[in-house]
Amino acid sequence: MWDNRIIVIGSGAAGLMAAIHAAEAGSVALITDGPLGRSNSIMAQGGLQLPRPGEAALRSFEDDIRRSARDQVDAERVRTFVENVDTTISELVEWGLDLDRDERGDIVRRSAGGLSEPRIVSVRDQIGPAIMKVLRKVVESCPVEIREHTTVVDLRPIDGGIEVVVRERDGNVKTLRARAVVCCTGGTAHREAVRLAQPTTNPANRNHELFDVLRGLGLPLIQEDYFQYQPFGIVETWGVEGGKCVPESIVNFPVRLLDRERRDIGEIRRDRYDLTHLMFELAEQGRAVELGDGRRGFWLTLSDLDEATIAATFPKVHHFQQRAGALGQDILVYPFLHYYLGGFRTGPRGATEIPGLYLAGEMVGGLHGRNRLMGNGITDSLVHGAIAGKAAREYVARNRN
Ligand SMILES: Cc1cc2nc3c(=O)[nH]c(=O)nc-3n(C[C@H](O)[C@H](O)[C@H](O)COP(=O)(O)OP(=O)(O)OC[C@H]3O[C@@H](n4cnc5c(N)ncnc54)[C@H](O)[C@@H]3O)c2cc1C
Structure with a gap:
C-alpha cells in the first residue's frame, strides 16, 4: 500500500516545477521543511538565460556553457538543458511571469561575463521572487498535497518503491511509502561557507542533510568539490x-x-x-x-x-x-x-540508479564544470525540475499496481 504515488521533496524552483509536472499522476505530495517556497530560489536576483529563437542561438548558448566550464561537462545534460529552456520559460510566461520588456514590448536581453550574446532576461533584480510567486500559485491550484514544515530525514529503497522518513513540525516521525520520489533539496554552498568560515549569499539551510543521506545510498557524484563565488x-x-x-x-x-x-x-x-x-x-x-x-x-x-x-x-x-x-x-x-557546481550524476531526465528515485536542481552536477554562467542556476532548476517531474509521472504509469 502506497501513501502517495509520487513524493517531491523541496519547494525551490526545481521542487515546485517537479510537483506541477508530476501532478497529473494523481496522489502527489510535496514535502518541504519550511513554509512553501522558502529556498535559495527565492533569493535569485539577476535573471535567467533565455536564448533567442533559432538553432544558431541555441548552438551559441551551448558553446558558451562548454567554453566557460573549463572542464568536463555532462554532454547529454547540457543538450537537454539548452533544448528545453525556451519551452520551460514560455510556460512560466503563460502562467503569468512578467519579464522586463522594452518600449516596443520585446523582452529585454542583457549581457553578463562569458556570454557571447545578450541572453539574460529578468524582472528588475527580483527574478527569484517573481518566479516563485507564479510557481506557488500554480502548484496550489494543482492536485498536490502540500506538507510544509516537514523534514525528510531518510530515504530507503524498498521493493517497488521508496520509504520516505519525515519529521513533522511537532517532532513526530512518520514513514511514508511512495512509488517514486523526486528529490530537489538544493546545493550545499551554505555548509561549505560555514566550513571555510567564508561569506556567502546563501541563507542558512539544511540542504546538505539529505545530500548526505543520498551519498550514503551510494549515488555517484561528479566534481564533488566544485563551488562557485x-x-x-x-x-x-x-x-x-x-x-x-x-x-x-x-x-x-x-x-x-x-x-x-x-x-x-x-x-x-x-x-x-x-x-x-x-x-x-x-x-x-x-x-x-x-x-x-x-x-x-x-x-x-x-x-x-x-x-x-x-x-x-x-x-x-x-x-x-x-x-x-x-x-x-x-x-x-x-x-x-554562492553556488554548488558539483553534485550527483543522473541520467538526462534526472533518473538515478535507484528505481523510482529522481533528482533535480542544484544538487545535480555536470552542467557547469568549474564555472556556471550567470542565469543558468535557477534556469537549470526550472528546466530539470519539470523534466524530472514528468519522468517520475511516466515511471509510475509504467509501474502501476
Ligand atoms: C542570493 C542568490 C542569488 C541568486 N541569483 C540567481 C540568478 O540571478 N540567476 C540564477 O540563475 N540563479 C541564481 N541563484 C541560484 C539559484 O537561485 C539556485 O541555484 C536555484 O534556485 C536552486 O534551486 P533548487 O530548487 O535546486 O534548490 P533550492 O532553491 O535551494 O530549494 C531547496 C528546497 O529543499 C528544501 N529542503 C532541503 N532539505 C530538505 C529536507 N531534508 N526535507 C524537506 N525539504 C528540504 C529547502 O527548504 C528548499 O525549499 C541565486 C542564488 C542565491 C542564493
Whole structure:
C-alpha cells in the first residue's frame, strides 16, 4: 500500500516545477521543511538565460556553457538543458511571469561575463521572487498535497518503491511509502561557507542533510568539490546569513572595480571564474581595501550611475544603499560563496540508479564544470525540475499496481 504515488521533496524552483509536472499522476505530495517556497530560489536576483529563437542561438548558448566550464561537462545534460529552456520559460510566461520588456514590448536581453550574446532576461533584480510567486500559485491550484514544515530525514529503497522518513513540525516521525520520489533539496554552498568560515549569499539551510543521506545510498557524484563565488558580494553584509550581492548584470552599465589606491583592476565583463580569481589574486597582493576585521573588498563604482537607473533596474541594491546611507556612493564588494557546481550524476531526465528515485536542481552536477554562467542556476532548476517531474509521472504509469 502506497501513501502517495509520487513524493517531491523541496519547494525551490526545481521542487515546485517537479510537483506541477508530476501532478497529473494523481496522489502527489510535496514535502518541504519550511513554509512553501522558502529556498535559495527565492533569493535569485539577476535573471535567467533565455536564448533567442533559432538553432544558431541555441548552438551559441551551448558553446558558451562548454567554453566557460573549463572542464568536463555532462554532454547529454547540457543538450537537454539548452533544448528545453525556451519551452520551460514560455510556460512560466503563460502562467503569468512578467519579464522586463522594452518600449516596443520585446523582452529585454542583457549581457553578463562569458556570454557571447545578450541572453539574460529578468524582472528588475527580483527574478527569484517573481518566479516563485507564479510557481506557488500554480502548484496550489494543482492536485498536490502540500506538507510544509516537514523534514525528510531518510530515504530507503524498498521493493517497488521508496520509504520516505519525515519529521513533522511537532517532532513526530512518520514513514511514508511512495512509488517514486523526486528529490530537489538544493546545493550545499551554505555548509561549505560555514566550513571555510567564508561569506556567502546563501541563507542558512539544511540542504546538505539529505545530500548526505543520498551519498550514503551510494549515488555517484561528479566534481564533488566544485563551488562557485559571486564576484559582487556586498562587504557590508559579510557574515550576515544570506549576505547580499549586486547582480552581475551590473556590468551592462559603465561601472568599474577599483583597488585600495582607486586604480581600475581591469575588464569586469569577464566570466565569474576569471573575475573572482583576479579579485582573490589582487587581494593576496595587498591591493584590496582592508577593513581591519578580516573583511576586504574592491570599490564597485555605483557612483558612476545615476540614482534613477539604479532604482529602476536594481531596486534591491538601491534599497540597500538607501538603508546604509550610501546613495550616490561606491560600495565595497568581494567574492561570496554562492553556488554548488558539483553534485550527483543522473541520467538526462534526472533518473538515478535507484528505481523510482529522481533528482533535480542544484544538487545535480555536470552542467557547469568549474564555472556556471550567470542565469543558468535557477534556469537549470526550472528546466530539470519539470523534466524530472514528468519522468517520475511516466515511471509510475509504467509501474502501476
Ligand atoms: C542570493 C542568490 C542569488 C541568486 N541569483 C540567481 C540568478 O540571478 N540567476 C540564477 O540563475 N540563479 C541564481 N541563484 C541560484 C539559484 O537561485 C539556485 O541555484 C536555484 O534556485 C536552486 O534551486 P533548487 O530548487 O535546486 O534548490 P533550492 O532553491 O535551494 O530549494 C531547496 C528546497 O529543499 C528544501 N529542503 C532541503 N532539505 C530538505 C529536507 N531534508 N526535507 C524537506 N525539504 C528540504 C529547502 O527548504 C528548499 O525549499 C541565486 C542564488 C542565491 C542564493
